[in-house]
Every structure is written in structure tokens, then in C-alpha cells.
Amino acid sequence: MTVFLVVGGLGLVVLLASLVFGDVFESIGVGEGGFSGIAAGVGSVVFGASGVIVLNSHLATVWAYVIGVGFAIVAGAVAQLLIKRLSDTEDAPPPPLDGAYGMTTATTGPGGGEVRLEGVRDLEARLAWSHEDIPAGTRVVVVGVSGSRVQVVRAS
Known part of the structure; x- marks a missing residue:
């Protein structure tokens, strides 16, 4: 259970840092639409939470990992898709005014x-x-x- 709590907690830290300070991975050159810190944080939080839920349901540890990874991939992909759609709707910069x-x-x-x-x-x-x-x-x-x-x- 410790693994799920640690990964979920780290995911929460990445998620909050990305929301408050801007995308964490973009600042180190990994982001810009390719991979989002918000999506990674969401995936990690979902992995941790679903793993803890499965373990508390008294299923085998292997099922906690399988279900946790599956839910994390789906949640991260959905979050990345939503972030991509939102970034595509951003307004273009205003036209230059010199010479208008x-x-x-x-x-x-x-x-x-x-x-x-x-x-x-x-x-x-x-x-x-x-x-x-x-x-x-x-x-x-x-x-x-x-x-x-x-x-x-x-x-x-």
C-alpha cells in the first residue's frame, strides 16, 4: 500500500505545482503539447487512489497494480486530450498596430x-x-x- 500512497502523493504534488506555477514539464523542455505535468499528475493520483481502493477491497496485490496502471493510463490520456483541446482554443496574439x-x-x-x-x-x-x-x-x-x-x- 505504501507504493500507491507515495506515487499518489507525488502525483498530487506535481499536479498542484503544475496548476499553481505553470506546467512543470514545459519549463524543462518536455511539454509544449507533447506531455503535460497536469496529465502526469492526474495519472499518478488515479494510480495511487485506485491501488489503495483495490488493496482495501482485499484483492491480490497484482490486481492493484494492473487496475492502477489501467486507470492511470486512461485518466492521463483523458486529461492530456482535454488540455490539448483547451490549448487549441487559445486566442491568437493581437495583430501588430504599427502602420495601422x-x-x-x-x-x-x-x-x-x-x-x-x-x-x-x-x-x-x-x-x-x-x-x-x-x-x-x-x-x-x-x-x-x-x-x-x-x-x-x-x-x-
Whole structure:
């Protein structure tokens, strides 16, 4: 029974570490969709738990290992499949804003302003600034980005 408790406990540590600090195996170059610390942790916990349950049911030790390994493989595979599906649904990074055209929606100058950019999916309007005052309704182009704010100049 000690083997099952130790493996299950180590699996729980790996699982919690992967959930709190990010995937453990990815940080050492094994992860990136190939093998997940979360799936390994789930498999180890299931192995330990099912082994203890089988032993407490007074079955032979060999059955505890067979059932534990079988359940661990199934649980790890299901966890890895779910993790892969979730990672495939992640949003793509936002498009680069340098060179994007738009229109000022408020007077924009060194103190700030606002623009509506064309062809940008994530936000319709952005806070903006420019070195010169640009009146509302003027066509502009993005020449710099600082966080969510953009620096603009009049479009030629």
C-alpha cells in the first residue's frame, strides 16, 4: 500500500505545482503539447487512489497494480486530450498596430485623445497621443505603441 500512497502523493504534488506555477514539464523542455505535468499528475493520483481502493477491497496485490496502471493510463490520456483541446482554443496574439490607419474620434495631442483603428479586431477605439494637436475626424497612422495606447501622426 505504501507504493500507491507515495506515487499518489507525488502525483498530487506535481499536479498542484503544475496548476499553481505553470506546467512543470514545459519549463524543462518536455511539454509544449507533447506531455503535460497536469496529465502526469492526474495519472499518478488515479494510480495511487485506485491501488489503495483495490488493496482495501482485499484483492491480490497484482490486481492493484494492473487496475492502477489501467486507470492511470486512461485518466492521463483523458486529461492530456482535454488540455490539448483547451490549448487549441487559445486566442491568437493581437495583430501588430504599427502602420495601422484610423480616424481620430476626439482631439488628440500630447495630453491624449482617442482613435478608431481600421482592421483591428480586439478594440474598436484606443487611447492615443501625438506630438501635435490633431482635430477629431482626421485620418491618422500609428507610429508607436505603449501598452494599450498608440502614438499617431496625420496620414499622408
